[in-house]
Amino acid sequence: MDIDYLIVGAGTAGCVLASRLSEDSARQVVLLEAGPEGDECAGDAEYDWGLRATVTAGRVDGLARGKVVGGSARVNGMGAVRAPARDYHAWAALGLPAWGWDRVLESYRRIETDLEYGDQPHHGGSGPVPITRRPREQWIAPVSALVEAVQAAGHRYCPGMNAPDASGIGPYPHNRRGTARMPTSLTHLAPARSRQNLTVRADLPVERVVVRDGRATGVLAGGEFIAAREVILCAGTPLSAVLLLRSGIGPAGDLREAGVAVVADLPGVGRNLYDQPGAVIPALPVHGAVPEGAPMTEVIARLAAIPGHQRDDGFYLCPFAGPPPGGTETMITIMVGDLNPASRGTITLTGPSPGDPPRIDLGYYTAPGDLGRMRAAYRHAWSIAQHEAYARIVDRFYGVSDELVASDESLNGLLHAMTFSRLALLGGAAMGPSDDASAVVGEDCRVRGVDGLRGVDLSIVPVVLRAPTALDAIMIGEHAATLITA
Numbered sequence: 001m002d003i004d005y006l007i008v009g010a011g012t013a014g015c016v017l018a019s020r021l022s023e024d025s026a027r028q029v030v031l032l033e034a035g036p037e038g039d040e041c042a043g044d045a046e047y048d049w050g051l052r053a054t055v056t057a058g059r060v061d062g063l064a065r066g067k068v069v070g071g072s073a074r075v076n077g078m079g080a081v082r083a084p085a086r087d088y089h090a091w092a093a094l095g096l097p098a099w100g101w102d103r104v105l106e107s108y109r110r111i112e113t114d115l116e117y118g119d120q121p122h123h124g125g126s127g128p129v130p131i132t133r134r135p136r137e138q139w140i141a142p143v144s145a146l147v148e149a150v151q152a153a154g155h156r157y158c159p160g161m162n163a164p165d166a167s168g169i170g171p172y173p174h175n176r177r178g179t180a181r182m183p184t185s186l187t188h189l190a191p192a193r194s195r196q197n198l199t200v201r202a203d204l205p206v207e208r209v210v211v212r213d214g215r216a217t218g219v220l221a222g223g224e225f226i227a228a229r230e231v232i233l234c235a236g237t238p239l240s241a242v243l244l245l246r247s248g249i250g251p252a253g254d255l256r257e258a259g260v261a262v263v264a265d266l267p268g269v270g271r272n273l274y275d276q277p278g279a280v281i282p283a284l285p286v287h288g289a290v291p292e293g294a295p296m297t298e299v300i301a302r303l304a305a306i307p308g309h310q311r312d313d314g315f316y317l318c319p320f321a322g323p324p325p326g327g328t329e330t331m332i333t334i335m336v337g338d339l340n341p342a343s344r345g346t347i348t349l350t351g352p353s354p355g356d357p358p359r360i361d362l363g364y365y366t367a368p369g370d371l372g373r374m375r376a377a378y379r380h381a382w383s384i385a386q387h388e389a390y391a392r393i394v395d396r397f398y399g400v401s402d403e404l405v406a407s408d409e410s411l412n413g414l415l416h417a418m419t420f421s422r423l424a425l426l427g428g429a430a431m432g433p434s435d436d437a438s439a440v441v442g443e444d445c446r447v448r449g450v451d452g453l454r455g456v457d458l459s460i461v462p463v464v465l466r467a468p469t470a471l472d473a474i475m476i477g478e479h480a481a482t483l484i485t486a
């Protein structure tokens with residue numbers, strides 16, 4: 001069989017791309033996935049890559065990434081919030097107009113059926129991904145209390161967080177049908193599986209892309225060479241960058257240091273990695289405030305005008321209810337995140353073989369101002385948590401106090417010890433115009449300096465996306481398909 005498109009990674013973007021490219025029966029499409037097909041009954045931990053990353057100042061923590069058909073959206077929180085339009089304006093302003101808001105909006109609309117809004121100028125009514133929100137009358141007490149407290153702090157209530165440039169606090173859009181998760185392995189891949197021109201192979205980790213005379217000719221997977229006219233990496237951040245590096249495509253110095261022969265010297269591979277640092281305000285609720293089996297998250301906030309900072313819609317708040325990971329006691333937590341950090345991280349190899357773990361440094365708080373932004377966000381969230389509506393449902397806060405939050409030194413200590421990844425990783429193989437030496441892919445997702453190779457997932461994102469990112473990954477699969485088949 002002559003393969004036209006060999007897609008590496010049956011994740012959030014990869015399943016969309018495989019489905020869209022195989023719509024034309026003249027194209028032979030093969031989709032390879034390192035993880036298994038997956039079983040709905042299995043725990044998420046079974047489908048994790050077990051990656052580790054440096055979080056802050058040398059502290060290393062686990063970095064969850066889905067290793068299963070469906071990818072990270074198979075194990076995620078089902079949040080489906082678009083990045084603001086202005087993030088895509090910024091993408092276009094880099095000299096990449098095909099990724100501007102007006103263009104990607106059509107792709108966002110095509111992927112979704114918004115069960116509350118339906119077919120509207122900014123929402124889709126007939127796409128495969130159902131988007132829904134829990135009605136206000138079903139919110140549990142801590143959620144209603146937080147919304148009241150956030151509004152009392154001067155932020156607005158926003159019923160439609162997927163409207164362009166939505167800001168404030170409002171119902172959290174989810175990609176689910178009832179309580180059933182709807183990853184793209186179900187919405188896009190499952191209906192396409194019966195096509196004769198689409199082959200899906202799970203449990204087959206790709207070791208590297210094979211490049212001959214400047215052209216990708218296929219991949220090595222499980223010791224087998226699989227030839228294709230074009231290889232498309234959809235392994236996500238950070239693993240698409242890892243695959244490029246292992247294939248000899250990356251900064252020449254880094255590659256030599258890791259013992260990998262240089263195929264193409266691309267300085268931007270493994271750079272421009274960014275993610276949203278998160279921290280929590282944990283509390284024990286008063287008895288009965290969180291009914292058994294209550295949903296974990298029902299609202300989300302993207303807030304501007306935090307005291308001490310310019311207006312940038314950069315702060316995220318989200319209430320969670322339920323036992324913390326590994327715990328049994330029900331807690332309520334307010335998650336605080338910086339959606340717009342300036343810090344950037346790196347991905348490098350520790351050795352040439354697939355068994356050598358990548359070295360991932362998230363670089364949190366390394367850019368001037370980021371730690372101060374997070375302190376301001378945390379203090380703002382703490383003041384919201386003191387509002388009488390929220391305080392009414394709190395029995396006691398856990399490990400946080402007025403004194404701790406008031407002192408820069410103590411709060412820095414808490415943030416350095418507590419900060420975790422919000423798992424909204426972007427970049428590592430970022431897009432850029434032809435005069436940008438750090439660009440890894442061009443507007444058409446083609447990898448610079450290597451023919452027959454593209455990247456289509458969140459690793460190509462060259463700007464901050466102030467969103468939890470899963471919906472953006474689905475959109476990227478859809479949008480890239482329109483560009484590839486145009």
Ligand SMILES: Cc1cc2nc3c(=O)[nH]c(=O)nc-3n(C[C@H](O)[C@H](O)[C@H](O)COP(=O)(O)OP(=O)(O)OC[C@H]3O[C@@H](n4cnc5c(N)ncnc54)[C@H](O)[C@@H]3O)c2cc1C
Pocket residue numbers: 008009010011012013014032033034035064065066067068069070071072073075076077078079080081204205206207234235236237239240243423424425457458459467468469470471473
């Ligand atoms: C635990 C968790 C919770 C999250 N919660 C939310 C949330 O509530 N809302 C939200 O918006 N976002 C959330 N996210 C983030 C979001 O799910 C991801 O950003 C998004 O799904 C990534 O899409 P992707 O297509 O870029 O990569 P992925 O979906 O990760 O897909 C990459 C695929 O490539 C495969 N792969 C990698 N390397 C290879 C290889 N060498 N060979 C073959 N296959 C390979 C992987 O196994 C995977 O299936 C969460 C993420 C995690 C991990």
